[in-house]
Amino acid sequence: MAVADKSQPRGSGRWRIFAGIGPIVLWQTVFFAIPVGMLSVYSFWRMVNYRLDYSFTLYNYVQILENPLLFKALLLSLQIAFAVTITSAILAYPIAYFIAKKAGRFRTLMLIMVIVPFWTSLILRAYAWKLLLGERGFINAGLVEVGLIEQPLSFLLYSPFATALGLIYSFLPFFILPLYTSIDKVQDSWLEAAVDLGASPIRAFFEVTFPLCVPGLIVGAVFTFIFAIGDYIIPQMLGGGKNLLISQAIVFEFETSQNWPGGAALAILLLAIVLSMLLMLLRWVKLEDVV
Amino acid sequence: MNMRTDQNPAVAIDSVVKYYDEVRAVSSVNIDIAEGEFVTLLGPSGCGKSTLLRMISGFLEPTSGDIRLNGSSVLGVPPFKRNTSLVFQDYALFPHRTVAQNLAFGLRMRRTAAGEITRKVGDMLDMLGLPGMGNRRISEISGGQAQRVALGRALIVEPAVLLLDEPLGALDFKLRKQMQSELKRIQRQLGATFIYVTHDQEEALTMSDRIAVMNQGEVEQLAPPEDVYKRPATSFVADFVGETNVLEITVEAMNGRKASVRDAHGHLLEANSFAATPPSPGSQSKLVIRPEQITLKQTTSKSAARLSGTVDEIIFSGATARVFVRVSDNERFHASITDGENIPAISQMVELDWASDAAVLV
Amino acid sequence: MLPPTQSSKAAPRNSDRPELASWFGSFYSVLVFIFFYAPIVVIILFAFSDRAIPGLPLGNFTLKWFAEAIGDPSLMESLWLSTWVAFVTAILACSIGLPAAMVLAWRGFRGKTLVFALILSPIIIPQMVTGISLLLLFRQAPQLMGSIGIIIAHTTLTLCFAVMIFYSRLLGFRKSYIEAAMDLGASELRVFFEIILPLTMPAIVAVVLLVFTESFGEFIVAWFVSGFNETLPIAIWTSLRFMLSPKINAIATIILLVTMTLSVAAQLWMLRQMRKTGDMER
Numbered sequence: 001m002a003v004a005d006k007s008q009p010r011g012s013g014r015w016r017i018f019a020g021i022g023p024i025v026l027w028q029t030v031f032f033a034i035p036v037g038m039l040s041v042y043s044f045w046r047m048v049n050y051r052l053d054y055s056f057t058l059y060n061y062v063q064i065l066e067n068p069l070l071f072k073a074l075l076l077s078l079q080i081a082f083a084v085t086i087t088s089a090i091l092a093y094p095i096a097y098f099i100a101k102k103a104g105r106f107r108t109l110m111l112i113m114v115i116v117p118f119w120t121s122l123i124l125r126a127y128a129w130k131l132l133l134g135e136r137g138f139i140n141a142g143l144v145e146v147g148l149i150e151q152p153l154s155f156l157l158y159s160p161f162a163t164a165l166g167l168i169y170s171f172l173p174f175f176i177l178p179l180y181t182s183i184d185k186v187q188d189s190w191l192e193a194a195v196d197l198g199a200s201p202i203r204a205f206f207e208v209t210f211p212l213c214v215p216g217l218i219v220g221a222v223f224t225f226i227f228a229i230g231d232y233i234i235p236q237m238l239g240g241g242k243n244l245l246i247s248q249a250i251v252f253e254f255e256t257s258q259n260w261p262g263g264a265a266l267a268i269l270l271l272a273i274v275l276s277m278l279l280m281l282l283r284w285v286k287l288e289d290v291v
Numbered sequence: 292m293n294m295r296t297d298q299n300p301a302v303a304i305d306s307v308v309k310y311y312d313e314v315r316a317v318s319s320v321n322i323d324i325a326e327g328e329f330v331t332l333l334g335p336s337g338c339g340k341s342t343l344l345r346m347i348s349g350f351l352e353p354t355s356g357d358i359r360l361n362g363s364s365v366l367g368v369p370p371f372k373r374n375t376s377l378v379f380q381d382y383a384l385f386p387h388r389t390v391a392q393n394l395a396f397g398l399r400m401r402r403t404a405a406g407e408i409t410r411k412v413g414d415m416l417d418m419l420g421l422p423g424m425g426n427r428r429i430s431e432i433s434g435g436q437a438q439r440v441a442l443g444r445a446l447i448v449e450p451a452v453l454l455l456d457e458p459l460g461a462l463d464f465k466l467r468k469q470m471q472s473e474l475k476r477i478q479r480q481l482g483a484t485f486i487y488v489t490h491d492q493e494e495a496l497t498m499s500d501r502i503a504v505m506n507q508g509e510v511e512q513l514a515p516p517e518d519v520y521k522r523p524a525t526s527f528v529a530d531f532v533g534e535t536n537v538l539e540i541t542v543e544a545m546n547g548r549k550a551s552v553r554d555a556h557g558h559l560l561e562a563n564s565f566a567a568t569p570p571s572p573g574s575q576s577k578l579v580i581r582p583e584q585i586t587l588k589q590t591t592s593k594s595a596a597r598l599s600g601t602v603d604e605i606i607f608s609g610a611t612a613r614v615f616v617r618v619s620d621n622e623r624f625h626a627s628i629t630d631g632e633n634i635p636a637i638s639q640m641v642e643l644d645w646a647s648d649a650a651v652l653v
Numbered sequence: 654m655l656p657p658t659q660s661s662k663a664a665p666r667n668s669d670r671p672e673l674a675s676w677f678g679s680f681y682s683v684l685v686f687i688f689f690y691a692p693i694v695v696i697i698l699f700a701f702s703d704r705a706i707p708g709l710p711l712g713n714f715t716l717k718w719f720a721e722a723i724g725d726p727s728l729m730e731s732l733w734l735s736t737w738v739a740f741v742t743a744i745l746a747c748s749i750g751l752p753a754a755m756v757l758a759w760r761g762f763r764g765k766t767l768v769f770a771l772i773l774s775p776i777i778i779p780q781m782v783t784g785i786s787l788l789l790l791f792r793q794a795p796q797l798m799g800s801i802g803i804i805i806a807h808t809t810l811t812l813c814f815a816v817m818i819f820y821s822r823l824l825g826f827r828k829s830y831i832e833a834a835m836d837l838g839a840s841e842l843r844v845f846f847e848i849i850l851p852l853t854m855p856a857i858v859a860v861v862l863l864v865f866t867e868s869f870g871e872f873i874v875a876w877f878v879s880g881f882n883e884t885l886p887i888a889i890w891t892s893l894r895f896m897l898s899p900k901i902n903a904i905a906t907i908i909l910l911v912t913m914t915l916s917v918a919a920q921l922w923m924l925r926q927m928r929k930t931g932d933m934e935r
Binding site for chain 1: 755760781809866877
């Protein structure tokens with residue numbers, strides 16, 4: 001009975017609908033829709049001699065393609081976001097599976113333990129990785145102690161590797177949870193039926209379990225990708241000054257260059273990338289299966 | 292204006308119609324219910340019985356017509372201001388409150404004094420047969436106990452009318468039978484007016500003072516159980532309540548309520564009509580006869596006055612045997628026989644006999 | 654905010670699987686948890702080490718960084734600012750989000766899809782983009798910059814999640830509870846406080862927790878919008894850029910322990926609530 005009952009007493013439900021929906025619609029319009037609209041408008045303007053030129057121009061967008069720094073940032077962001085998403089999927093799956101199917105009475109405990117780091121501040125955790133990955137940090141010290149390496153590894157910190165690692169770390173719970181939910185819905189009896197009908201356990205997994213996890217995979221992937229491509233703190237703290245990502249470029253344009261239209265164009269581009277990914281995804285997958 | 296005289300029925304449903312967009316869910320229903328009566332709205336799903344109940348309780352408003360409780364119209368009155376109580380199909384016991392708190396809810400809404408609430412809750416728990424269970428959580432009680440708490444919660448506020456929406460559906464057979472007599476007992480004891488909704492005709496026959504048989508939004512018959520069973524007004528009622536055999540006939544003559552009819556094979560039979568307007572001579576109609584009213588007599592020849600045929604199936608079910616007799620290519624009667632001695636054998640030819648006032652024209 | 658789980662009473666433990674898979678699974682899980690908690694442990698460790706520059710080898714145990722952190726007025730001010738901004742954001746998100754979710758879950762109306770799109774679109778938009786857009790808006794209304802601006806920004810970022818959580822919980826809410834209460838004499842307001850609110854409490858706690866921590870730890874948008882006020886993340890950020898003092902570790906430890914305790918406590922409470930009320934959904 002999830003369908004709303006259309007026959008309300010006295011037909012005066014109207015004002016209640018407005019009272020409930022009104023505030024949020026107003027809020028979103030004023031503080032979200034209009035600002036984003038303004039952002040798009042800004043992206044078509046131009047900064048000339050430190051003054052805003054209001055004429056319509058595609059200059060900023062062209063700059064993204066022409067300016068090697070910006071273009072590299074765009075590419076690198078996409079690469080890292082994809083890599084992070086895929087790696088997170090691979091890392092998240094076994095643990096999501098384990099919690100859903102094998103954990104038994106530890107299930108709740110494990111779920112809580114997965115979620116809890118997420119409740120702590122991102123900036124703090126990014127900072128913590130700095131401590132871990134640094135040349136005098138734990139990992140290097142440990143590896144040197146054990147004798148695996150002679151000199152501390154320098155690529156651990158201030159590199160795309162560090163950025164990717166930090167991103168994976170920060171958003172892994174967002175992959176584990178939806179995957180867990182999907183896997184949990186796969187009933188054991190279905191697998192037993194598959195095995196009974198002649199499938200080996202591995203075959204049963206690929207024929208039954210895996211396809212049913214796709215919604216969870218998609219939700220996790222979508223969130224991870226969006227967060228990964230848009231995050232600023234991790235790349236800024238762990239990425240080092242040499243390889244900028246798109247988020248850092250945006251901040252740079254706004255803060256340092258005072259080139260708001262340029263920054264706006266980058267932001268809108270970011271938005272466009274994400275939206276087009278989603279649209280492509282929707283072609284492959286029906287929305288009802290996922291939600 | 293509140294005219295509390297004995298003339299006013301406890302509940303008056305007056306020409307009530309309900310439309311959902313284009314669909315007519317209830318069409319022009321008229322029912323008057325007296326105080327202390329147990330009336331059942333009986334019918335298949337979608338017949339409009341629940342819709343009608345919801346209109347009485349205030350969760351829906353009729354498209355047209357009036358509903359009066361004790362003489363005063365309740366149109367536009369919200370449920371929390373009506374003096375009706377509803378026992379929900381899923382009980383709707385508040386999961387975050389204990390049994391006692393659930394019972395006390397309605398009293399709290401009426402700002403009853405705390406001491407009196409405690410007393411009334413205690414009394415109700417006793418009456419329900421659940422003494423001392425006030426502090427149990429809802430998740431801890433059984434289905435049957437939950438059913439009784441739901442009933443108690445609705446009764447404790449002493450409503451003018453108690454409405455019950457298929458409350459026994461979730462219970463197993465034995466428990467259901469038990470609860471049926473419990474409900475009846477409580478109703479008698481309190482002298483309360485009950486309006487009961489169900490699709491189970493046996494339940495309706497057992498408990499009701501009167502039954503309103505509903506089909507596609509209309510009341511086909513409103514009568515005491517015996518009348519509904521023995522003297523159905525329409526073919527739907529005859530078919531829905533109990534089992535029946537149907538014979539197509541043509542009316543030859545009418546004498547008041549008695550009819551002489553002829554079937555396709557030329558048999559001249561008698562039947563009674565209890566419809567609002569009896570059928571006229573020359574019209575086509577149906578004759579219905581209940582299986583237990585048919586007696587079978589072995590015969591060797593066809594008669595003009597009685598139907599006869601060949602036994603082609605017998606199903607034993609404990610005390611009774613259902614004997615199926617093929618009367619013609621497309622007609623098959625079944626008789627219900629309790630006399631273990633006289634069951635005919637398969638492919639035997641038998642004559643179907645019944646008392647002259649048992650057959651009904653619908 | 655735990656996802657609802659299948660009843661573990663139903664399916665029997667699958668003892669046919671080879672032991673190896675289970676063993677591998679446990680081992681892997683331990684690795685993952687080490688991965689998750691290592692940074693947290695590191696911060697805590699360094700908070701108690703007396704080295705001026707965090708690194709190995711660990712120095713001696715000390716509490717002086719904690720004293721320094723608590724004694725630093727601007728740091729404490731940032732902490733206070735972050736706290737009450739997060740608090741107000743949480744209240745706003747609930748007050749605006751819950752009624753909206755109630756309407757969306759229980760009623761139909763024309764244009765519902767559009768409203769859904771409007772409410773949920775911030776989810777798919779990188780937070781920074783939302784934040785920057787707000788910056789543009791605030792440029793037109795500079796009096797909104799500062800703590801008010803941060804509150805507005807954080808509320809905008811978290812409203813969609815709040816509505817999503819409320820909506821999914823309310824979708825399964827049994828309407829008959831509301832009807833039964835009304836039938837027994839409760840007015841609509843009464844029904845809200847007696848029935849809807851208590852039964853939605855786990856969701857509300859989840860939302861408050863989510864919004865609070867999100868706002869408390871959010872940095873980039875706050876930085877853009879704050880003007881001269883520094884929230885705690887901003888203070889940490891500034892301090893990190895200049896590597897001021899390990900008191901950052903100390904305050905981080907405090908925050909970590911507080912938020913972790915709160916979140917664990919809240920989750921356990923929510924679980925207990927859901928077990929107590931049994932099956933709230935159909």
